[in-house]
Amino acid sequence: MSFLLPAGLFGLFALALPLLVHLVRRPPTETVPFAALRWLGDVARPQRQWRLRQWLLLLLRLLLLAVLALLLAEPVRQAGPDNQRVRAVSPQLPAPAPVEGLRDVWLAEGFPTIAADTPVSPADQPISSLLRQLDAQLPPGASLQVFVGPMLDGTDGQKPQLSRAVDWQVQAAPDATPATDAETDAGRTAAAPRLVLRHDDSEAQRASLRVWQALAAAWQADDAAGSNADIAPLTAPLPSLDSDTLLVWLADAPLPEAAQSHTANGGRVLVAAAIDADTPALLDNGQGAPLLARAADGRWVLAAPLTPAAVPRVLEADFPARLLAALQPAVTAARADAADHAPLTGAASLFAPTPQPLAPLLAVLIAALFLIERLLACWPRREAA
Template identity: 40%
Template sequence: MSPALLFPAGLAALLALTIPVVIHIARRTESRSIDFAALRWLDAAPRPRRSLMIDERLLLAARLLLLALIALWLAAPVLWNAADDRPVVAVAPGADAATIAAAVEQGNHVVWLATGFPDHGALAPAAPDDLVSLIRQLDAELPPGAPVKLVVPGTLDGVDAERPKLSRRVEWTVGAEAPARRVASPAPPTLTVRYAPDAEDAVRYFRAAATAWSAADGDPAFAAEPLDRAVSGNARHLIWLASGPVSAPVETWVRNGGVILTALEARIPVEGETVPVWRGTAGEPLAVAGRLGRGRVIRMTRALEPAAIPQLVEASFPDALLTLLDPRPAPARVAAIDHAPLTGAAPYDQPPLDLRPWLALLIALMLAGERWLATRRTRAVAP
């Protein structure tokens, strides 16, 4: 540990130490003279002999110490490298008890991998939504020399797309693998198509995509009708193949949460800026998307024909269309053994230990002592 002052100029307040000294010299403790009968025979005007005396030396010392502490507080004293460098065992909620018991050793600082890093002796918190971010935060808050052991369950949820990179090597302890849970694949969306007579040829590309989404023995969830047919309130995904402005009922349907994909010639308002959501092989945007109320608007940037968009007749088009209309979240579950942290990140600078709170407590105690010495009934007087 290395002491230091963040504001050394605060020590200039030590000049105030002269004030109580001057006061104690100039203001002697009052004394009362008592006349004795025999004193009347002495010389009435003797030469007084004076010497420099200070009364109440203990009170003076208390005042000097109080001012010195205040000056030191103003200088902002700190201690560098004062952090606790004991080995830390961080336990993720959900790890099995046998793995935790084997990893915890006497003398280690054991905490939960949860918000605030509570002690392990506290009630087990709920599993965090972002375990990897907590691991990075723990690495940043601990001193560089503190060894770290991480105890995690066999399967991690809510992880990042890449393994965490820390400033130190950690002991990665993985618990028993959790039983695999069967996750049902979401059903493909139902395609509702409204088309103008001159755009009937483009309908086949979307019918082919819906057929690819359906089971081999099932009918595709697909309904294509002319523009004059109303859109059902249960519909969620609409393909609008017509030029000119979109009808008012359809615009209202989008504002209420619908998703619409329009041809290049269609017109529908978009709130805010649009962003590319489908690109060609050369990186050119094929479709852009924006918000409209609670819904989404996807607008093609080229004509719906193979000459302009070759991807329409490729085998990847059904997947690309599904991603446009109903984007799936990125996988966030991984086996813990495959997600061990990497090393190589720059160490974090640790903040110094601020001593001013402790000095403030000491100043309060000294002030109470000084007041007691100054107001007590019997006060010491220099002889």
């Protein structure tokens, strides 16, 4: 139990008033001579019951004042620990089958309860913000399971950090081709880039050229051989760069002026460099290390050469589609691969349980004590015989 207004407890000092009155007050005594009764013996007055009643009255009045002081302090009772299990599902996915003991909610504004016959449209609120809000609303003892689609379009640039471990499950979208094929087709028809690559003479970068040629072939539906890709050493001049061009600069040499202008105009430029620890990764290398990230200046940063030894993920069939999805023109920090965007732990719990006020119970108790006190104070006193 806690108090919303602890200063009300100063009312407990009022307990001294009835105590002092009880100790100071004495019943008035007066001797009245009466000749006709001089031969009668002394008769004891029945004071025992009256004194007991006085002590009961004192106790009731003290208790009444104490409860009044508590009422002024506005006591509340905090909710106890909650071990509920919650499953949050992205509105892009179908409603899951209900499980006993599991509370299902949509990962949308207000977190409505899932009903199979009540579809919920995707919310405009970023998914990272929704996850933090849901984490703050759940008590520390609650477990959280999250179902999301392959791609997240509502992130805020970094993996959300929550106060609890999350069972993060990436589900395939319903009524569609497999995610890899769908993403590949979307990349080909929407914004498949024209690859312009310049590399130095390092062995690692030259070994990655075969992977880049395969990526260009996978991205271009009408160019299976990848002949549309312009892959050359640093000495080769750059062609004209437009919004459909992806410039890949695999060298330690600084970007030429044309490439810097392309970056300043919002063009896509990918450079080989180390990824800062504070920069959220869009892809990893398949072993947990960051591979691709978006720098503050708008350029994409590739942390390792695309070789099977350095990046085992290049051997996965969906790697071209996932890399292309991360390099789309509309891709900002608000879009990320769901598999690489699982929430982190370590944040402080922001759970604020709703306190339950005790004022109604105290009001009933005060009324009962006052009624008992009045009945006892007005009870007729038994006179002497």
